[in-house]
Amino acid sequence: MHQTAGRGDAIKHVFMWPAFLIVLVVTLFPLIYALVVSFQAIRIVPPLPPRFVGVENYADILSSARFWGSMWTTSVIVFVSVALQFVIGFALALALHHNVPGANLYRVTFLLPMFLAPVCVALIARMIFHPYLGPVNDAMSGMGFGNIPFLTEPNLAVAVLITVEVWQWTPFVTLLMLAGLQSLPDEVFEAAKVDNIPAWRRFRDITFPMLLPLSVAVIFIRLIEGFKVIDTVFVLTGGGPGTATETLTLFAYNEGFKKFNLGYTSALSFTFLIIVIIVGTAYLAAAQRVMRRYA
Amino acid sequence: MAHVELSQLTKAFGAVTVIPPLDLDIEAGEFLVLVGPSGCGKTTTLRMLAGLETASSGTISIAGQDVTDTRPGERDCAMVFQNYALYPHMSVRDNIGYAMRVHGAAPAEIEARVGEAAELLGLTPYLDRKPKNLSGGQRQRVAIGRALVRQPQVFLFDEPLSNLDAKLRVEMRTEIKLLQRRLGTTTVYVTHDQVEAMTMADRVVVMHAGRIEQAADPITLYERPANRFVANFIGSPAMNFLSARIEGGAVHVGGQRLPLDPADAARLGDRTSVAFGIRPEHMRQAEAEAALSFTPEVVEPLGAHTLLLGHVGEEKVVAQVDPRFPAAPGEPCTVPVDMTQAHFFDPETDIRL
Ligand SMILES: Nc1ncnc2c1ncn2[C@@H]1O[C@H](COP(=O)(O)OP(=O)(O)OP(=O)(O)O)[C@@H](O)[C@H]1O
Numbered sequence: 001m002h003q004t005a006g007r008g009d010a011i012k013h014v015f016m017w018p019a020f021l022i023v024l025v026v027t028l029f030p031l032i033y034a035l036v037v038s039f040q041a042i043r044i045v046p047p048l049p050p051r052f053v054g055v056e057n058y059a060d061i062l063s064s065a066r067f068w069g070s071m072w073t074t075s076v077i078v079f080v081s082v083a084l085q086f087v088i089g090f091a092l093a094l095a096l097h098h099n100v101p102g103a104n105l106y107r108v109t110f111l112l113p114m115f116l117a118p119v120c121v122a123l124i125a126r127m128i129f130h131p132y133l134g135p136v137n138d139a140m141s142g143m144g145f146g147n148i149p150f151l152t153e154p155n156l157a158v159a160v161l162i163t164v165e166v167w168q169w170t171p172f173v174t175l176l177m178l179a180g181l182q183s184l185p186d187e188v189f190e191a192a193k194v195d196n197i198p199a200w201r202r203f204r205d206i207t208f209p210m211l212l213p214l215s216v217a218v219i220f221i222r223l224i225e226g227f228k229v230i231d232t233v234f235v236l237t238g239g240g241p242g243t244a245t246e247t248l249t250l251f252a253y254n255e256g257f258k259k260f261n262l263g264y265t266s267a268l269s270f271t272f273l274i275i276v277i278i279v280g281t282a283y284l285a286a287a288q289r290v291m292r293r294y295a
Numbered sequence: 296m297a298h299v300e301l302s303q304l305t306k307a308f309g310a311v312t313v314i315p316p317l318d319l320d321i322e323a324g325e326f327l328v329l330v331g332p333s334g335c336g337k338t339t340t341l342r343m344l345a346g347l348e349t350a351s352s353g354t355i356s357i358a359g360q361d362v363t364d365t366r367p368g369e370r371d372c373a374m375v376f377q378n379y380a381l382y383p384h385m386s387v388r389d390n391i392g393y394a395m396r397v398h399g400a401a402p403a404e405i406e407a408r409v410g411e412a413a414e415l416l417g418l419t420p421y422l423d424r425k426p427k428n429l430s431g432g433q434r435q436r437v438a439i440g441r442a443l444v445r446q447p448q449v450f451l452f453d454e455p456l457s458n459l460d461a462k463l464r465v466e467m468r469t470e471i472k473l474l475q476r477r478l479g480t481t482t483v484y485v486t487h488d489q490v491e492a493m494t495m496a497d498r499v500v501v502m503h504a505g506r507i508e509q510a511a512d513p514i515t516l517y518e519r520p521a522n523r524f525v526a527n528f529i530g531s532p533a534m535n536f537l538s539a540r541i542e543g544g545a546v547h548v549g550g551q552r553l554p555l556d557p558a559d560a561a562r563l564g565d566r567t568s569v570a571f572g573i574r575p576e577h578m579r580q581a582e583a584e585a586a587l588s589f590t591p592e593v594v595e596p597l598g599a600h601t602l603l604l605g606h607v608g609e610e611k612v613v614a615q616v617d618p619r620f621p622a623a624p625g626e627p628c629t630v631p632v633d634m635t636q637a638h639f640f641d642p643e644t645d646i647r648l
């Protein structure tokens with residue numbers, strides 16, 4: 001069998017090449033094209049002919065304070081919001097799993113934020129946190145705090161962005177962690193109960209380690225997704241005040257669609273890709289370490 | 296006073312009553328086996344004892360204390376589950392010592408007790424392995440070890456051997472029994488295997504649809520089953536039941552006359568209808584002998600003895616005879632019947648007469 005279907009068989013090319021060409025055209029060509037562009041100076045408005053500039057774009061990026069600022073903003077938003085999403089999401093999943101009173105009501109509604117488009121969520125948040133019209137500030141002034149400039153003070157604006165991210169994406173974590181909890185074998189926990197292991201030790205020593213691989217995956221997905229955040233920021237603060245809340249993607253968008261500086265934008269995209277790869281790899285390596293302790 | 300007392304204990308899942316009121320006293324140090332067909336409520340009873348299932352009504356007390364509403368952890372029971380329920384991410388050592396560690400035992404003591412249990416169960420070479428790298432029998436022993444080191448008041452076993460192969464099951468059966476003897480811990484053991492029940496138990500509780508049919512030592516259960524269900528359930532191959540009539544000191548069955556043991560004859564008197572029970576292995580030569588003729592349809596030689604399967608009247612009958620007994624399929628034969636081992640049951644109530 002193996003021998004007859006071997007080398008000289010021309011039909012294999014008929015099966016192989018279409019797939020290969022599709023992959024080439026659909027994924028690799030745009031990537032390579034973007035990579036080439038990132039080494040050029042291209043402007044659409046006003047139009048300039050493409051000119052090869054080597055790594056100049058990259059050098060510009062690395063020496064730009066605005067880049068490092070957006071990097072910092074993105075990191076703060078991503079790491080803080082993912083941490084909160086995981087902790088709150090896991091806690092909610094546990095509550096749902098153990099049928100805490102009121103769980104049923106929440107079970108129906110908890111997925112809703114996830115289904116909303118981020119733009120809508122951001123618009124709603126913008127109303128809620130509006131300095132004069134928003135209910136949050138109404139309540140704050142009611143309690144005698146005066147008006148708080150939620151969207152125009154840099155730290156507060158970042159905090160609001162984190163809040164919105166957490167509000168929208170915690171359900172995702174809850175959903176996956178709940179599925180994970182429900183797949184754990186009951187008997188193991190019953191054995192622990194009979195052995196008089198207190199609830200928090202059951203969580204720390206049994207539930208958590210058994211869900212560790214899932215947790216690692218969920219956090220990974222949220223990290224990678226989090227780095228791409230743009231719509232929420234665009235609608236809520238537009239990156240302002242100044243560039244205080246500008247994230248990496250928003251920065252790239254501004255360069256590309258406001259300045260039409262395509263070479264620079266391509267280079268920025270690649271820098272972004274490299275950052276995500278580095279963060280992802282570092283995270284997975286660290287997670288592997290922790291998991292090896294348990295697995 | 297008994298060590299463990301269940302009184303008027305019931306359990307209903309929604310509208311379905313699984314355990315009607317149940318009373319059971321278990322003596323300190325006793326090895327009690329709950330046995331019965333699948334779905335008769337053995338596991339449910341055991342789980343109520345452990346506190347994993349709340350009783351619908353009635354009370355449970357352990358060592359004189361009412362534990363009906365006590366959390367599972369505070370009942371000082373240790374349970375071995377059918378599918379082991381080991382902590383998959385912990386080594387054998389950690390699995391066994393985990394509860395002690397959580398309860399703040401000194402590391403040296405944990406080490407000592409774990410070592411001792413491992414030694415006892417032949418687990419010493421595997422202490423650093425994870426459960427997934429162990430065989431079924433080894434996992435089962437880890438689960439037993441985990442229960443052992445806690446030195447609980449009561450051991451609870453839920454069909455701990457049902458996932459093992461036949462040979463290992465026989466070995467583990469003996470090991471568990473010896474271990475329990477040595478430790479003298481009160482034990483409740485659930486199984487649906489009557490051989491396991493008979494060989495291990497000090498006392499066997501035969502359950503059927505949540506009810507206790509009979510609670511007695513294995514020999515009593517075998518020799519004096521309280522009713523037809525127990526008679527049928529205990530013993531392999533199962534007892535033969537033939538509808539019969541008692542007249543003039545003899546059993547009349549399918550037109551044949553089997554003279555009764557005089558004591559039985561005096562006790563039973565004449566009856567128009569009884570269920571006459573005789574175990575296949577009691578179709579043998581004896582002092583109070585009778586004979587039963589039938590035509591075997593199948594002859595099954597098992598080596599140590601041979602089974603003859605046939606019908607007397609409309610009813611099936613199995614006889615266990617000597618391998619050299621002259622019998623062939625389709626040829627009428629006559630087997631001796633030891634009438635001292637005959638059982639009689641009321642055909643209406645199924646209760647032993
Ligand atoms: N959580 C539950 N909800 C509803 N019915 C249940 C539940 N648990 C058990 N039952 C029912 O209770 C009865 C007794 O179940 P139980 O598990 O005690 O049987 P068992 O004697 O252990 O049987 P087996 O030998 O098959 O393990 C069964 O009819 C079962 O369907």
Ligand SMILES: [Mg+2]
Pocket residue numbers: 337338339454
């Ligand atoms: Mg069961």
